[in-house]
Amino acid sequence: MRIFAKLITTLLLAASSSLAAPSKGCAYKVKEEINPPRGWTKHASAPADHLISLRFGLPQENFRTLEKHLYEVSDPAHSRYGQHLSKEEVEALVTPHPDSLSAVNNWLAGFNLKEDLNRSPAKDWVTIKVPVSLAEKMLDTKYYIWRHTESGDELVRTTSYSLPIDLHDHIEVVQPTTIFGRFRPAKSTISFIEDGDTVSASDLSNAEKIVAGESGVTVDASCNTTITVTCLKQLYNAVGVVPSGDSRNSIGVTGYLEQFANIQDLQSFFADQVPAAVNSTFKFESVVGGLNTQNLSQAGDEANLDVQFAFGISNPVPATFFSTAGRPPFNPDVRTTTNTNEPYSDWLDFILKQENPPHVISTSYGDDEQTVPQSFANRVCAGFAQLGARGVTLTFSSGDNGVGDGDANPATQKCITNDGRNATRFIPLFPAGCPFVTSVGGTASVPEVAVSRFFSGGGFSDYFARPLYQEVAVSQYLASLPKGTYAGLFNPHGRGIPDVAAQSDRFRIFLGGRIASIGGTSAASPTFAGFVALLNDARIKAHKPPLGFLNPLIYSIGASTFNDITVGHNSGCGTTGFNVTKGWDPVTGLGTLNFEKLKDVITSPFVL
Structure with missing residues (x-):
């Protein structure tokens, strides 16, 4: 594994250092925007103190290299078949560039968000629980309670959010914002x-x-x-x-x-x-x-x-x-309730931390x-x-x-x-x-x-x-x-x-x-x-x-x-x-x- 470790170090050092931290007062630009989702109607403004667990996905610096390793160790015709990577080796490949970590940290600090930041093992996800009022300020957006016409399910979501222009290269995705999935089991009668x-x-x-x-x-x-x-x-x-x-x-x-x-x-x-x-x-x-x-x-x-x-x-x-945990529908008017309806995120956070998953x-x-x-x-x-x-x-x-x-x-x-x-x-x-x-x-x-x-x-x-x-x-x-x-x-x-x-x-x-x-x-x-x-x-x-x-x-x-x-x-x-x-x-x-x-x-x- 010495060769592998040396490769990881080389990749991290060789990564571009041109990414700069966002400047103070940098103008915002729309990061993601969707059309109002079919079957959902805007019901009311989201309560200002309703809590949201905002998740920021930072670029995984060497994901393509990870993907290459994945296919090699999974291909029975390859000499590396079955030589799966360790938890630490995988994390080293998806850890964001230091400039991205610094840029996001500095931006969050500008909102006095320095403590209670929950980071994934590879630091490629940052999660912070904030009230809607702060989320709206951070993302230059407006959250609403959306109701699904047929089921009555309710979600606190927006159809557009923005980030400072200089942060667009450092954050790939922010949720819950534009996700309107109706997560369900695949079963019949x-x-x-x-x-x-x-x-x-x-x-x-x-x-x-x-x-x-x-x-x-x-x-x-x-x-x-x-x-x-x-x-x-x-x-x-x-x-x-x-x-x-x-x-x-x-x-x-x-x-x-x-x-x-x-x-x-x-x-x-x-x-x-x-x-x-x-x-x-x-x-x-x-x-x-x-x-x-x-x-x-x-x-x-x-x-x-x-x-x-x-x-x-x-x-x-x-x-x-x-x-x-977590089950829609929920009552977004209950101030202490947090429901992101992104179960794969929660489960992935958990399972990727395990040394020996099934x-x-x-x-x-x-x-x-x-x-x-x-x-x-x-x-x-x-x-x-x-x-x-x-x-x-x-x-x-x-x-x-x-x-x-x-x-x-x-x-x-x-x-x-x-x-x-x-x-x-x-x-x-x-x-x-x-x-x-x-x-x-x-x-x-x-x-x-x-x-x-x-x-x-x-x-x-x-x-x-x-x-x-x-x-x-x-x-x-x-x-x-x-x-x-x-x-x-x-x-x-x-x-x-x-x-x-x-x-x-x-x-x-x-x-x-x-x-x-x-x-x-x-x-x-x-x-x-x-x-x-x-x-x-x-x-x-x-x-x-x-x-x-x-x-x-x-x-x-x-x-x-x-x-x-x-x-x-x-x-x-x-x-x-x-x-x-x-x-x-x-x-x-x-x-x-x-x-x-x-x-x-x-x-x-x-x-x-």
């Missing part, structure tokens, strides 16, 4: 199974067997109506796979919006589906005051689904559930990409890249609305742009469109098809260009489309979504002490993450490092290990969306996992 209809998972497995499509594996016929851990291990060719529980392996699940993972329900689930896991549990991590409510009546359907299947598949791999982490939440300002989306995505460089696999659900927006009915989705043009446009999801995460779409039935009770989110990012690792696969798909298909409705140069898929409907969970059936791509992400934990166990047994950022692997030598899904589509915006086809497609990605095949690839002596 839930139904409870009546006591009289209750049968055990072992009873379900005694049904007749069927063949699961091209993989040739044998699956219980009951898996066409009820998905269990047994079904998933059969479908994805991992029957009998039991990881070692080695402390060097780990898995995590994120929880938001007051979604509480109930331990009693987890024990019931284990007794029903994974008897060997009974009496085991997960480590709980509170993020910015996230609660660990264990009242059965407050058990979260999303949280229970995620932990039961992610940890049920991977048990006894050490498991962690992260509970991040090796694979699943998230089943997202926003319409267009509701997240691109400057902020870029910075969040850069945070995910930092984790990837450190050897963390991040899986995200691709969403349940096909190519459309949040309206559950694909025929009535508005799919209107937020850029002032009010044009019809397919609506990709964020963070699923970040090129540094693995996006997971949804399938159903045996043999598998694209899920149709809701529609697997997919398409092409308007913010992020198509990464090199998926150039061949996505270009082949686009070349197969009839000329002019959906012209102008999507970005043919964007990052393709999703990367892979997994079952996502009729999952048998325990919720509030009762058996329930639930579906959505929120089930697909923790399912896939559970199998990644099993793959990491195989890597550890072979004396190899964990997989880390998966995409360069799965789009290259790992592509042939996925079961191609060729039936279905993802309706939305009044269209049938994209069709599923041979090879990669923007509905099910590369397809679903064949565990044994991919395990053989990643444990091969030819793969580092």
Whole structure:
């Protein structure tokens, strides 16, 4: 690592020293401005003493170098494959230039903001809690209470903010200002199974067997109506796979919006589906005051689904559930309330400080990409890249609305742009469109098809260009489309979504002490993450490092290990969306996992 350390020092010293601190009384210039967001109306002026946690993102001096390292350590054809960076090495690469640190410090000091500054480990984020009146002065703006017409959600936001001209090179983004996302879980309907209809998972497995499509594996016929851990291990060719529980392996699940993972329900689930896991549990991590409510009546359907299947598949791999505080809607007239509705920021602040984050982490939440300002989306995505460089696999659900927006009915989705043009446009999801995460779409039935009770989110990012690792696969798909298909409705140069898929409907969970059936791509992400934990166990047994950022692997030598899904589509915006086809497609990605095949690839002596 001496060479690496010397490289970091050289980069930092060589960085331009021409950036000057802003002069006193420097004129302000607009930094970011958006059109009034669709579906939100200006309700009233924000109370002057309402508190806001302002976050300032400083330029990450050597992010492109970090990105280069990320791709090298994630590419199985590279000699550095698996040689993930340390926390300190990553931080050294994204630490802002000293001139930027000085400029921002001096500017904040001009508002008597010297104490209580919360800095990220790399000092690339500075957070300060201030009243609206001071935020308006600092940003030369006016905050209002905005109300979402359909839901009644309220946010304190502005549609434009400014910074001193000399600070524009030192601050990339300030939030909460222009972000109007309606952060939500990616799940569809839930139904409870009546006591009289209750049968055990072992009873379900005694049904007749069927063949699961091209993989040739044998699956219980009951898996066409009820998905269990047994079904998933059969479908994805991992029957009998039991990881070692080695402390060097780990898995995590994120929880938001007051979604509480109930331990009693987890024990019931284990007794029903994974008897060997009974009496085991997960480590709980509170993020910015996230609660660990264990009242059965407050058990979260999303949280229970995620932990039961992610940890049920991977048990006894050490498991962690992260509970991040904050839930919209909120009352902005309550003076002591702070609600920024930027959960990824809070979670990233927390996880990037950890010396040993879980090796694979699943998230089943997202926003319409267009509701997240691109400057902020870029910075969040850069945070995910930092984790990837450190050897963390991040899986995200691709969403349940096909190519459309949040309206559950694909025929009535508005799919209107937020850029002032009010044009019809397919609506990709964020963070699923970040090129540094693995996006997971949804399938159903045996043999598998694209899920149709809701529609697997997919398409092409308007913010992020198509990464090199998926150039061949996505270009082949686009070349197969009839000329002019959906012209102008999507970005043919964007990052393709999703990367892979997994079952996502009729999952048998325990919720509030009762058996329930639930579906959505929120089930697909923790399912896939559970199998990644099993793959990491195989890597550890072979004396190899964990997989880390998966995409360069799965789009290259790992592509042939996925079961191609060729039936279905993802309706939305009044269209049938994209069709599923041979090879990669923007509905099910590369397809679903064949565990044994991919395990053989990643444990091969030819793969580092």
